[in-house]
Amino acid sequence: MADEVILLDFWPSPFGMRLRIALAEKGIKYEYREEDLRNKSPLLLKMNPVHKKIPVLIHNGNPICESLVALQYIDEVWNHEAPLLPSDPYQRAQARFWADFIDKKIYDLGRKIWTEKGEEKEAAKKEFIGALKLLEEQLGDKAYFGGDNLGFVDVALIPFYTWFKGYAAFGNVDIDAECPKFIAWAKKCMQKESVSKSVPDQDKVYEFIVEIRKKLGIE
Amino acid sequence: MAQTDLKLLGGWFSPFALRVQIALNLKGLDYELIEETLNPKSDLLLQSNPVYNKIPVLLHADKPICESAVIVEYIDETWTNAPSILPSNAYDRANARFWSTYIDDKWFTPMKSLLMAEDDEAKKALFGQMEEALERMEDAFNKASEGKPFFGGDTIGLIDIAFGSFLSWLSVIEEMNGRKVLDVAKNPALAQWAETFAADPAVKGILPETLKLLEFANALKLKWAAEAAKAK
Numbered sequence: 001m002a003d004e005v006i007l008l009d010f011w012p013s014p015f016g017m018r019l020r021i022a023l024a025e026k027g028i029k030y031e032y033r034e035e036d037l038r039n040k041s042p043l044l045l046k047m048n049p050v051h052k053k054i055p056v057l058i059h060n061g062n063p064i065c066e067s068l069v070a071l072q073y074i075d076e077v078w079n080h081e082a083p084l085l086p087s088d089p090y091q092r093a094q095a096r097f098w099a100d101f102i103d104k105k106i107y108d109l110g111r112k113i114w115t116e117k118g119e120e121k122e123a124a125k126k127e128f129i130g131a132l133k134l135l136e137e138q139l140g141d142k143a144y145f146g147g148d149n150l151g152f153v154d155v156a157l158i159p160f161y162t163w164f165k166g167y168a169a170f171g172n173v174d175i176d177a178e179c180p181k182f183i184a185w186a187k188k189c190m191q192k193e194s195v196s197k198s199v200p201d202q203d204k205v206y207e208f209i210v211e212i213r214k215k216l217g218i219e
Numbered sequence: 220m221a222q223t224d225l226k227l228l229g230g231w232f233s234p235f236a237l238r239v240q241i242a243l244n245l246k247g248l249d250y251e252l253i254e255e256t257l258n259p260k261s262d263l264l265l266q267s268n269p270v271y272n273k274i275p276v277l278l279h280a281d282k283p284i285c286e287s288a289v290i291v292e293y294i295d296e297t298w299t300n301a302p303s304i305l306p307s308n309a310y311d312r313a314n315a316r317f318w319s320t321y322i323d324d325k326w327f328t329p330m331k332s333l334l335m336a337e338d339d340e341a342k343k344a345l346f347g348q349m350e351e352a353l354e355r356m357e358d359a360f361n362k363a364s365e366g367k368p369f370f371g372g373d374t375i376g377l378i379d380i381a382f383g384s385f386l387s388w389l390s391v392i393e394e395m396n397g398r399k400v401l402d403v404a405k406n407p408a409l410a411q412w413a414e415t416f417a418a419d420p421a422v423k424g425i426l427p428e429t430l431k432l433l434e435f436a437n438a439l440k441l442k443w444a445a446e447a448a449k450a451k
Contacts, residue, residue, distance in 0.1 A: 050355060059310075062310055064310070066316070066317055068316075069313050070313070072316065073312070090297075092293070093293040096288075096292065097284075097286055100286055100288075101270065134270065
């Protein structure tokens, strides 16, 4: 019985990267479809009528939207290999809490760093580094947030590392110096094939940010 | 089933705390309810939720779990007796989580803004957003319930909890603005669902009274207005 798995995505999206990594970790074959967000495909509009956003995972014709929802779906359906969430309910709650924290903080703060100016930018920078430090504390002495292997939080978080060159450059912040433990964890994740083959180069993402800033008229 | 190691840091006014109470009630669990006034926030709250300092927090044998959606899933996974709060099928679970997130994002956000809004134009736009969300929820209900009384089917599920917890605040918004939002003419299925939900034994008795909440809301509005004036 062949599963049909399609991923509607956009190459620099950290949310899309989460699903690429999870599918790779579990060895699931899927069809990657690049969306032009200025010209969304009829399939995307049909599969995500509520938000019209990527990523959308389509499994045997059924759409699953919202990256953390889809991540849990992937973990539950393909539970034969590489579990992302732990089995203990309390640890699962912790993982979900921190994944939600990442959703609430990292993307928006990161975006403010490369779009805002002056006080707003400084405030976002401060909060962003604060969030990374909180995550460092959570990591503790473990190799990964998931313990010995990549877990739910690792997969939710690592995609944002591809945006760090942009954050550092436009935010004028030395993330390596401020959060060395975080960077060490990120580099460890990038050594995994399921991660490195699923995410774009920091340089490529940086160029993308440069382009958007031009389009948005940000100096 | 008696349970003596459960504490809920909550507030009678908080729809998020209400979600946890409903989940605990559904599972037949005993718990100690600690009412937080949030003014000031208790040491226990600050210690138990250092990241956000917010209610609700569930303490299970003194171990804290924060964020209402996370707590509800924790309850469902730890106490596996009926009823199940999340569906058993993975696709249905994804659907339940999707709508639960949608409610926090597209229903709660305009609702909260409406509470603070003074401007008629702004209010009009916010009511529009709420009405759009209601249309989507009515559609989601019809699909998920399959003719049964709840989003979760025969018993209250995740979406019911996420959405139903806002019913009292919805009444407050309606009172304050002299207009119906959840209208039996426009949203017949949801109007029926709201009645069924409010009457359920797990919910009845813990929904805050509209008048009491209205008083609380008016006081909150004054507080926010004073803070905003100070900030200028």
